[in-house]
Amino acid sequence: MSAERFHTIVTTVENKPGVLARVAGLFSRRGFNIESLAVAPTDDERFSRITFTVDVESAPLEQVVNQLNKLINVVDIKELDPADSVSRELMLVTVSADSSRRGALMDLIDDWRAYVLNENDEQIMLSFSARPARLLEFEEQLRPFGITELQRTGRVALPSLGR
Amino acid sequence: MSDNQQMSGGEALVKSLEHEGVDVMFGLPGGAILPVYDPIIDSSIRHILVRHEQGAGHMAEGYAHATGRPGVCMVTSGPAAANVVTPLPDAFLESVPMVCITGQVPYAAIGTDAFQECDTTGITMAVTKHNFLVSDAQDIPRIIHEAFHIATTGRPGPVLVDIPKDIVDPVNPRSAMSWYEATDADMELPGYRPVMEGDRELIRRAAELIRDAERPVLYVGGGVLKARAADALRELAEMVQIPVVTTLMARGAFPDSHELCLGMPGMHGNYTAVTAMQQSDLLISLGARFDDRVTGKLDGFAPDAKIIHVDIDPAELGKVRQTLVGIQGDCRVVIEGIIAAMRELGGADAQVDRTAWRSTVSGWQERFPLVYEQSAPGEKLKPQYVIEELRDHNPSDTIVASGVGQHQMYTSQWWRFDHPYTFVNSGGLGTMGFSIPAAIGAKVGMPDRRVWAVDGDGCFQMTAQELVTASVENIPIKVALLNNSYLGMVRQWQEMFYDERYSEVYLQDRIPDYVKWAEAMGCEAIRVESPEEVAPAIDKANEINDRPVVVEFRTDARENVFPMVPSGKTNSELVVDPSQQDRL
Numbered sequence: 001m002s003a004e005r006f007h008t009i010v011t012t013v014e015n016k017p018g019v020l021a022r023v024a025g026l027f028s029r030r031g032f033n034i035e036s037l038a039v040a041p042t043d044d045e046r047f048s049r050i051t052f053t054v055d056v057e058s059a060p061l062e063q064v065v066n067q068l069n070k071l072i073n074v075v076d077i078k079e080l081d082p083a084d085s086v087s088r089e090l091m092l093v094t095v096s097a098d099s100s101r102r103g104a105l106m107d108l109i110d111d112w113r114a115y116v117l118n119e120n121d122e123q124i125m126l127s128f129s130a131r132p133a134r135l136l137e138f139e140e141q142l143r144p145f146g147i148t149e150l151q152r153t154g155r156v157a158l159p160s161l162g163r
Numbered sequence: 164m165s166d167n168q169q170m171s172g173g174e175a176l177v178k179s180l181e182h183e184g185v186d187v188m189f190g191l192p193g194g195a196i197l198p199v200y201d202p203i204i205d206s207s208i209r210h211i212l213v214r215h216e217q218g219a220g221h222m223a224e225g226y227a228h229a230t231g232r233p234g235v236c237m238v239t240s241g242p243a244a245a246n247v248v249t250p251l252p253d254a255f256l257e258s259v260p261m262v263c264i265t266g267q268v269p270y271a272a273i274g275t276d277a278f279q280e281c282d283t284t285g286i287t288m289a290v291t292k293h294n295f296l297v298s299d300a301q302d303i304p305r306i307i308h309e310a311f312h313i314a315t316t317g318r319p320g321p322v323l324v325d326i327p328k329d330i331v332d333p334v335n336p337r338s339a340m341s342w343y344e345a346t347d348a349d350m351e352l353p354g355y356r357p358v359m360e361g362d363r364e365l366i367r368r369a370a371e372l373i374r375d376a377e378r379p380v381l382y383v384g385g386g387v388l389k390a391r392a393a394d395a396l397r398e399l400a401e402m403v404q405i406p407v408v409t410t411l412m413a414r415g416a417f418p419d420s421h422e423l424c425l426g427m428p429g430m431h432g433n434y435t436a437v438t439a440m441q442q443s444d445l446l447i448s449l450g451a452r453f454d455d456r457v458t459g460k461l462d463g464f465a466p467d468a469k470i471i472h473v474d475i476d477p478a479e480l481g482k483v484r485q486t487l488v489g490i491q492g493d494c495r496v497v498i499e500g501i502i503a504a505m506r507e508l509g510g511a512d513a514q515v516d517r518t519a520w521r522s523t524v525s526g527w528q529e530r531f532p533l534v535y536e537q538s539a540p541g542e543k544l545k546p547q548y549v550i551e552e553l554r555d556h557n558p559s560d561t562i563v564a565s566g567v568g569q570h571q572m573y574t575s576q577w578w579r580f581d582h583p584y585t586f587v588n589s590g591g592l593g594t595m596g597f598s599i600p601a602a603i604g605a606k607v608g609m610p611d612r613r614v615w616a617v618d619g620d621g622c623f624q625m626t627a628q629e630l631v632t633a634s635v636e637n638i639p640i641k642v643a644l645l646n647n648s649y650l651g652m653v654r655q656w657q658e659m660f661y662d663e664r665y666s667e668v669y670l671q672d673r674i675p676d677y678v679k680w681a682e683a684m685g686c687e688a689i690r691v692e693s694p695e696e697v698a699p700a701i702d703k704a705n706e707i708n709d710r711p712v713v714v715e716f717r718t719d720a721r722e723n724v725f726p727m728v729p730s731g732k733t734n735s736e737l738v739v740d741p742s743q744q745d746r747l
Contacts, residue, residue: 014354018296022288029289066478072293072313075354 004082006035006053007061008157011068012076015041015048019073023050030067033058036089036132036154047075051156053132080157087157090129092117093139096146097124105145112138123148171338172300173198173331176264177206179307182344185235187211187226187607189219193239194279196266198332211607211636216243218600218629220250224259225604228587229562229612231391233260233314234604240266241279244325245286249594251321252290256591257412258389260319262310263291269329270298270337283325292320300330300340308345309352317357318476319389357475361492361500369447369471369488370504374513376445376469378520379405382428382457385412385590386450386474392495393417393583396449399502402511406524408436410451411590415580425524429457430728431572434531434739437726439524440465441734448472450494453483454591463733473497533576534740535722538694543719546570546645549697550577553615553643556701560585561613564602566622567593569651572724574617596625602640603633613641613705620646620670620677627680633711634685641704642686642713647720648672655723660730681713689714 013019020039027034035053042049054064061079068074080087097105097119105124109116114128128138132155139150170178176199180188187209192200203210213219216238223234234254238247244265254261268277284296293313295306303326310322329335343349373379387396393416400407400423407417408428417424428436440446446468451457458464461483472479472486473494480489490497535547550573563578564587565571571588580586587605589597602616623644633640654668681688687707691700691714704712725740739747 018284018288021285025289060481063478063482066480066482070292070476070478072352072355 005057007056008080009052010078011050011074012047013050014073015046022071026067032064038154038156053155080159085157085159087155088129089132089135089155090153091135092127093150094123094125094148095142108141168342170342171333172303172340174202175303175340175342177202179304181207183311188235188237189213189222190237191216193243195240195268195328213632214628216246217249218626220247221597221600222604223261224250224254225564225587225601226608227259227261229584229605230608233262233311235262237264240268241281244281244283251287253589253592253594254321255290258319260314261321262314263323265325267325267327270327287323291323294323296325300338304343304345305349309350358491359493359496361490361497365488365490366500367504370501370508372445373403374508375515377515378443379445380439380443381405381407382446382448382451383407383413383416384410384451386494387413387416388583390494392498395495395498399498403514406439410457411575414575414586415583418581419579420581427575431724433533434726435527437734437737438527443468445469452479459728459734460732530746531743544716546573546718546722547577549716550574552697553701554578556698561615562605563615563617564598564605565617566598566619567595568619569724570617570619570645595622599626600629603629603638606638606640616640616642618642618644621650630684630686630711639708640711644713644715645718646715647718649720677715686711686713692717
């Protein structure tokens, strides 16, 4: 296991009312810190997947996994070592883009392979998906243009494929 | 699935409880649960009508503690569900199998702030092993079966089933269902897989560590009782000749009168049990959880001890103290595995020589027995004396239920627990008022056994109304009320740690009049003020079996529980009885 502070836990849970509340309640009452959280149904409609990034400095990872396992509606838990998994996060961001700086912004968008989703004379809304650390770097690049609104999804992850 | 008989959800609920083998339930009806109370009239299940919903929950717990079978309580929605909340974390922390059924407003009204609506599943999510909100009448047999399965398997615990009124009310079309006897095959619990068997390699490793340990201690917790493992434990202890400590939740799991038994460890444990653990080189923890009341200040706890930890709940392994060998599994199955592995390693003959350890331990037992000073003529009764007299005037299989506080500690210290399932108490949550309803539940479950509640006056005033239940329902428990007119344990802390500044701990020495109160509730009542009255009063109480008996013992408020590990101190800083201080 790597010494990274943030680990990703992928849980498969029953797709029933209140399951997210059970999981979130467990984290708060046991004092585990969630860095990010993404929830969505899986390809099997009986189950959803909750992907957490947890701060392992707030609690031993094994405790987090063992306590999650005690929830009756949690069917499966996988801990993804950052070194052995692929993670992605999506960001939607609206940036000021008047005519004087629009060209520079469009160059940046091209360089970073972001996509323009929506635009008018003053602003451009774009989407960017990458490793979570890259999202932060891109955000720094956009900041001088003026960020009006920004929304991130929280990370999702899958294990790396074997060679 | 079978049968296909058409019925209402309410009928199906009662029938499902019968199908699960429920013979008694504790409850109190009200609006939302009304339709379930009608079929109860025709049911084989005995229903005990409580006077407060908290009592229903603690009775269900007492029943489960004493019998090993799941306790069942049923109450209505809103305030009733809120009132039954306290027993849920109690059962959760003590790992008591319990199923609690609550009424709920009709499904369509949920979320509208309807009359007597509260978010019962939301409130109880954190204090139950699991809870359900049932949405369809057809699901009732399956969910009730799942609730009992979850409550009784793995690490036992409370399960709550919240039932909206419309799915049980025969006048509502949504209550129509087609009956089936739910079986394990009907369960939909893909995420629930309790593990009973321990890992063979780890068991072998544990047996080797035990064989080679010079100063081992068997640290026995409530999990041994839950796993019905007392016989296996005794076989192991006698085979390897290792001393045993039994935590507050495990008293009776190993006989107090056995030469290997050191009694209770922890904050008010006896000197030998505390110190043997503290100086041990190997703690074999069986179904215990390194509770702070046992460990004292954690970083000074048993500093030289390697840890073998056996628990059915893997989240307990390494939660508090790093383990060398952590074995997930049922205590009985794993202990039997260790015994078998031990035999392969040469059994009793292969053990390291522990003569020195045994003589050290017996030296402590001689130097630091539990002591108290008998009262002088004219002084109030010593509570320890009362417990000793109770112990000596009752059969050893008497079931004792205690409340929480000094009287609880005196009971654990001075009773002799020689049989499993004879001590019913709230060791984890520490719920005042537990003893009277818990004793009632225990007596209902074990009607042929004598049941004494040992209570304090603070506790008594919290749940005494259930003595009305006991009188009316003909449940002849006996209550030893140790009345020192104080919240005694809080008073002790204020005396020792707050410079004798007593804040809000004095109750009153004349009000209430416990004898009149007990008589008003249909009980026989006796007041005892001097030592020579103690035994005759106990004997008289034991002769009365047609109604509950309350014996009020007027005890000395100045008496404190010793030994004591002050909060925040290590177990090496144990404070012994003042008369023993020069022996340290």
